[in-house]
Amino acid sequence: MPEEHDLVIIGGGVGGLVTASVAGQLGLDVVLIEREPALGGDCLHYGCVPSKTLIRSAGVAHTVRRAGDFGIDTSPGASDLGAVMDRVKAVIARIQHHDDPDRFRGYGVDVRFGEAAFQDAHTVTIKGERIRGRRFVIATGSRPAVPPIPGIESVPYLTNETIFSERQLPARLAVVGSGPIGTELAQAFARLGSRVTLIEAGPRLLPKDDPVLTAQLQEHLLGEGVEVRVNTRVASAETAGDAAVLELDHDTACEARTFDRVLIATGRVANTESINPQAAGLTLDRDGTLEVDNRLRTSQRHIYAVGDCAGPYPFTHMAEYQAGIVISNAIFRLPRKANYAVVPWVTYTDPELAQVGMTTTAADAAGLDYERATFPLADVDRAIAEGETTGELRLLIHNGRIIGASLLAPHAGEIIHELALAITERVPLRRLAGMIHAYPTLAQIGKRAAGGYYAPKLFSARTRRLVRWINRLLP
Ligand SMILES: Cc1cc2nc3c(=O)[nH]c(=O)nc-3n(C[C@H](O)[C@H](O)[C@H](O)COP(=O)(O)OP(=O)(O)OC[C@H]3O[C@@H](n4cnc5c(N)ncnc54)[C@H](O)[C@@H]3O)c2cc1C
Numbered sequence: 001m002p003e004e005h006d007l008v009i010i011g012g013g014v015g016g017l018v019t020a021s022v023a024g025q026l027g028l029d030v031v032l033i034e035r036e037p038a039l040g041g042d043c044l045h046y047g048c049v050p051s052k053t054l055i056r057s058a059g060v061a062h063t064v065r066r067a068g069d070f071g072i073d074t075s076p077g078a079s080d081l082g083a084v085m086d087r088v089k090a091v092i093a094r095i096q097h098h099d100d101p102d103r104f105r106g107y108g109v110d111v112r113f114g115e116a117a118f119q120d121a122h123t124v125t126i127k128g129e130r131i132r133g134r135r136f137v138i139a140t141g142s143r144p145a146v147p148p149i150p151g152i153e154s155v156p157y158l159t160n161e162t163i164f165s166e167r168q169l170p171a172r173l174a175v176v177g178s179g180p181i182g183t184e185l186a187q188a189f190a191r192l193g194s195r196v197t198l199i200e201a202g203p204r205l206l207p208k209d210d211p212v213l214t215a216q217l218q219e220h221l222l223g224e225g226v227e228v229r230v231n232t233r234v235a236s237a238e239t240a241g242d243a244a245v246l247e248l249d250h251d252t253a254c255e256a257r258t259f260d261r262v263l264i265a266t267g268r269v270a271n272t273e274s275i276n277p278q279a280a281g282l283t284l285d286r287d288g289t290l291e292v293d294n295r296l297r298t299s300q301r302h303i304y305a306v307g308d309c310a311g312p313y314p315f316t317h318m319a320e321y322q323a324g325i326v327i328s329n330a331i332f333r334l335p336r337k338a339n340y341a342v343v344p345w346v347t348y349t350d351p352e353l354a355q356v357g358m359t360t361t362a363a364d365a366a367g368l369d370y371e372r373a374t375f376p377l378a379d380v381d382r383a384i385a386e387g388e389t390t391g392e393l394r395l396l397i398h399n400g401r402i403i404g405a406s407l408l409a410p411h412a413g414e415i416i417h418e419l420a421l422a423i424t425e426r427v428p429l430r431r432l433a434g435m436i437h438a439y440p441t442l443a444q445i446g447k448r449a450a451g452g453y454y455a456p457k458l459f460s461a462r463t464r465r466l467v468r469w470i471n472r473l474l475p
């Protein structure tokens with residue numbers, strides 16, 4: 001019988017790596033198993049890092065194109081996608097140092113490469129070798145979900161796993177699905193010079209975000225030349241030489257359109273089949289993620305799951321947060337529950353779209369009686385100076401406190417954290433209104449929205465009468 005390790009972690013992405021580094025440094029006997037030849041997972045190799053690096057190059061192309069608006073004379077050249085992707089690779093390589101297997105071995109973690117599958121609830125096999133553990137953490141992530149479009153398999157479509165290997169800028173790019181992946185990459189490729197058509201089956205892009213702000217973002221993308229086709233399904237696909245013909249089905253009308261490349265960005269499926277969940281007696285939810293309780297224990301209490309394979313939020317910061325919950329429960333043996341009340345998320349378009357706390361959909365579903373405080377970016381001095389005035393802050397207020405914030409603005413992903421702290425710490429809105437914010441910053445939008453909320457009360461007839469009365473009475 002092979003020795004029994006304290007902790008066996010399957011998956012070397014963010015969720016697995018955070019758990020492994022803490023468990024190893026605390027002196028546990030830890031094995032970390034990754035099926036790819038390198039650690040880092042989707043975020044580093046095919047997700048956050050390459051996408052944000054590409055978005056940066058696209059932003060530079062956009063700024064050069066707009067240079068005349070700022071009084072700078074430049075002649076925009078063509079984008080060299082090969083050079084852009086070389087930079088993407090260089091950035092991945094630089095960040096990869098943090099995920100060097102030797103770094104983890106230095107923490108006492110036994111790093112193994114190969115695909116792990118459960119043989120029973122205490123044993124996994126990797127390349128024919130059996131590894132036994134007292135506890136397990138499954139952190140196997142997710143992969144692109146490809147919709148059952150007739151003919152799609154005959155088209156050499158791209159996903160997030162292949163698009164960052166492209167070297168030639170496609171003249172005509174179809175992006176199917178307008179979640180964060182589709183919307184971010186649609187804008188980036190349009191800015192680099194592709195003619196992009198963003199195809200969304202639902203009535204609007206980014207369906208999990210505030211509809212008023214997604215409508216503003218949609219207008220902004222249209223203004224940059226992205227063709228946005230909502231309520232549109234791809235009815236069929238076929239190859240035509242090096243190109244692909246998609247039949248776009250919009251209500252009753254059908255239209256055949258030719259594209260040089262097709263990116264599929266229609267959601268994710270959890271990587272759970274390869275681990276042979278049945279052999280360990282693990283239960284899956286209907287969407288294919290592992291069923292976990294609020295301490296992230298699966299149906300087998302000694303097996304935990306974190307990140308995209310567990311849900312409910314497929315974000316890197318969520319995998320990291322959940323790893324912290326598992327460290328508490330499985331390593332320190334301190335019962336700790338995951339709390340998803342204040343989860344920030346950001347779509348890195350330009351302007352960025354950020355959300356934290358309750359959306360209106362969630363607040364309506366909870367039957368909350370809330371008020372709104374909003375402020376347009378076009379009235380923020382710094383935004384005017386920057387020439388970036390598309391956007392708005394929308395706050396949901398309940399009992400004088402912020403319960404949700406949605407922000408469309410440049411750097412919204414940075415600004416949203418002030419509001420995340422206010423929601424987490426239940427800071428009264430009047431404190432935000434009274435706090436000194438440096439001028440001129442985009443972050444002033446929070447103070448302005450809060451101030452706007454109190455303005456009708458401050459300048460009411462009653463307050464004006466009171467002020468006049470005080471000023472007559474007092475010397
Ligand atoms: C294009 C794109 C952009 C994104 N941008 C952002 C962003 O800006 N911000 C953000 O927060 N999130 C972003 N995400 C989401 C983010 O990448 C994921 O939420 C995150 O990577 C999840 O981490 P994880 O540890 O759960 O899984 P992963 O990072 O996917 O790691 C899972 C690992 O498990 C391995 N594995 C799978 N099965 C087995 C097996 N049987 N045996 C051994 N190893 C196995 C895989 O090879 C992989 O390395 C983006 C995703 C995509 C696709």
Ligand SMILES: NC(=O)c1ccc[n+]([C@@H]2O[C@H](COP(=O)([O-])OP(=O)(O)OC[C@H]3O[C@@H](n4cnc5c(N)ncnc54)[C@H](O)[C@@H]3O)[C@@H](O)[C@H]2O)c1
Nearest residue numbers: 147177178179180181182200201202265266267314346347
């Ligand atoms: N900035 C970020 O944090 C970031 C960036 C990228 C990805 N991610 C994570 O990865 C997850 C997956 O992203 P995603 O954008 O692939 O998925 P998603 O599930 O968020 O969005 C998919 C979109 O595709 C549409 N769709 C589905 N099937 C379709 C079809 N056949 N034709 C046309 N449209 C169709 C859906 O209506 C939806 O709007 C996200 O939910 C997010 O959590 C995060």
